[in-house]
Amino acid sequence: MPKAVTLSTPLTDEIVSSLEIGDKVFLNGIIYSARDAAHKRLIELLDSGKALPFEMQGQVIYYVGPSPARPGRIIGAAGPTTSYRMDPYAPRLMEIGLKGMIGKGKRAPAVREAMARYKAVYLGATGGAGALISRSIRSAEVIAYEELGPEAIRRLVVEDFPAVVINDTFGRDLYEEGLKQYRIA
Amino acid sequence: MVREINTREITDAVKRLSVEANEQLGEDVLRSFQQALKNEASPVGKEILDQLIENARLAREEHVPICQDTGLAVIFLEVGQEVHLVGGDVKEAVNQGVREGYGEGYLRKSSCHPFTRANTGDNTPAVIYIDIVPGDQVKVLVVPKGGGSENMSRLFMLPPSAGLDGIKEKVLETVKEAGPNPCPPTIIGVGIGGTFEQAALQAKKSLLRPLGTPNPDPELDDLEKELLTEINKLGIGPQGLGGRITSLGVHVRLLPSHIASLPVAINVQCHASRHKEAVI
Numbered sequence: 001m002p003k004a005v006t007l008s009t010p011l012t013d014e015i016v017s018s019l020e021i022g023d024k025v026f027l028n029g030i031i032y033s034a035r036d037a038a039h040k041r042l043i044e045l046l047d048s049g050k051a052l053p054f055e056m057q058g059q060v061i062y063y064v065g066p067s068p069a070r071p072g073r074i075i076g077a078a079g080p081t082t083s084y085r086m087d088p089y090a091p092r093l094m095e096i097g098l099k100g101m102i103g104k105g106k107r108a109p110a111v112r113e114a115m116a117r118y119k120a121v122y123l124g125a126t127g128g129a130g131a132l133i134s135r136s137i138r139s140a141e142v143i144a145y146e147e148l149g150p151e152a153i154r155r156l157v158v159e160d161f162p163a164v165v166i167n168d169t170f171g172r173d174l175y176e177e178g179l180k181q182y183r184i185a
Numbered sequence: 186m187v188r189e190i191n192t193r194e195i196t197d198a199v200k201r202l203s204v205e206a207n208e209q210l211g212e213d214v215l216r217s218f219q220q221a222l223k224n225e226a227s228p229v230g231k232e233i234l235d236q237l238i239e240n241a242r243l244a245r246e247e248h249v250p251i252c253q254d255t256g257l258a259v260i261f262l263e264v265g266q267e268v269h270l271v272g273g274d275v276k277e278a279v280n281q282g283v284r285e286g287y288g289e290g291y292l293r294k295s296s297c298h299p300f301t302r303a304n305t306g307d308n309t310p311a312v313i314y315i316d317i318v319p320g321d322q323v324k325v326l327v328v329p330k331g332g333g334s335e336n337m338s339r340l341f342m343l344p345p346s347a348g349l350d351g352i353k354e355k356v357l358e359t360v361k362e363a364g365p366n367p368c369p370p371t372i373i374g375v376g377i378g379g380t381f382e383q384a385a386l387q388a389k390k391s392l393l394r395p396l397g398t399p400n401p402d403p404e405l406d407d408l409e410k411e412l413l414t415e416i417n418k419l420g421i422g423p424q425g426l427g428g429r430i431t432s433l434g435v436h437v438r439l440l441p442s443h444i445a446s447l448p449v450a451i452n453v454q455c456h457a458s459r460h461k462e463a464v465i
Binding site for chain 2: 036037064065066068073076077078079081082084104105106124126127128129130131134135148149150151164174175177179180181182183184185
């Protein structure tokens with residue numbers, strides 16, 4: 001039976017291993033936004049032995065490129081982008097301690113294997129619910145690659161950010177379970 | 186009788202419609218969500234639909250985009266043959282409208298160089314299609330297109346022997362492979378026939394027809410209904426989490442093709458389905 005869980009970052013192996021597909025997570029604390037261009041740069045930094053803009057151990061990355069904030073707002077619309085585009089980069093980041101990824105859409109087998117091996121989870125946020133999701137973001141600050149505009153790395157502080165566990169550390173996949181249940185042959 | 190229209194009016198329309206399209210979910214989509222709520226068997230699927238309805242309300246009331254991907258700006262102009270456009274280059278006027286709408290409207294700039302990925306900074310160049318039609322008006326259609334659903338779109342140059350069955354197979358295959366990625370529930374635009382690029386444009390134009398309206402051609406209407414039924418048997422559901430509503434509609438446009446070809450283009454549209462129009 002899926003459970004509702006309130007979590008705070010940074011995440012530990014123990015916390016991550018207690019999650020199962022279908023669990024409803026309410027996430028609190030600091031998460032980092034990064035998508036295609038930033039991931040490419042992070043891997044380049046890793047490859048050349050340089051320090052990353054933030055310490056990866058225990059962290060959660062949210063695949064999002066927000067729209068600009070109107071005056072008086074913390075952030076614009078901030079729903080997830082499609083995760084498969086970050087698949088080439090994700091296993092390396094999990095290797096150095098990334099514990100959670102938030103996005104939407106399916107992940108490659110290599111990413112799912114890395115989640116089981118390094119103990120990390122993949123959480124799904126509702127695609128297209130940009131205005132609704134932005135309500136969970138309490139602060140947003142660019143910490144790297146400002147010139148990338150929407151693709152910059154931002155430190156986000158979230159409160160009860162809603163997400164569902166799509167892939168857990170046991171190799172299971174919520175999308176596959178959904179198909180099994182609702183597919184009419 | 187020639188009617189003069191200043192291109193500044195086109196700039197203003199593009200600017201206003203870009204913001205409206207991104208903040209105000211179409212009434213046809215909202216009605217479709219309400220209908221989907223009745224037909225969806227999955228509790229999680231229903232929750233997602235509720236969230237999308239709530240999201241649309243927030244976007245409209247707080248002037249925030251429905252989705253952070255406010256798309257590449259795709260603009261269709263239908264220029265009446267009796268119109269004389271004055272005041273400057275019409276394509277530059279459209280781009281200026283995008284620049285102003287995306288800038289002053291707090292929309293995301295999502296256009297970049299394909300190799301360097303350097304952002305162009307103002308969401309130009311817009312993707313512009315201009316058609317000459319009878320009359321003395323200019324119709325402006327603004328159709329912001331996001332990357333997620335567009336990335337799941339496909340085009341197949343089938344042999345004529347593949348036939349209608351081959352086309353149906355490719356539509357289902359495309360939706361199945363896309364799975365959760367294009368933010369289901371989707372709207373599937375299908376362009377059949379024409380040349381390679383014409384099939385794709387027909388697929389995109391098919392997405393402009395309001396959801397829930399029939400195809401004027403009875404045969405194509407039947408095909409649309411059949412494809413929708415088959416798609417919804419796939420079980421992908423809202424956000425791909427499992428359910429009976431994977432697509433809200435399938436729209437088909439058809440043109441004669443070369444005797445050696447059977448092109449089929451499948452343009453996937455997410456549930457934002459943004460398109461607004463104005464007549465000058």
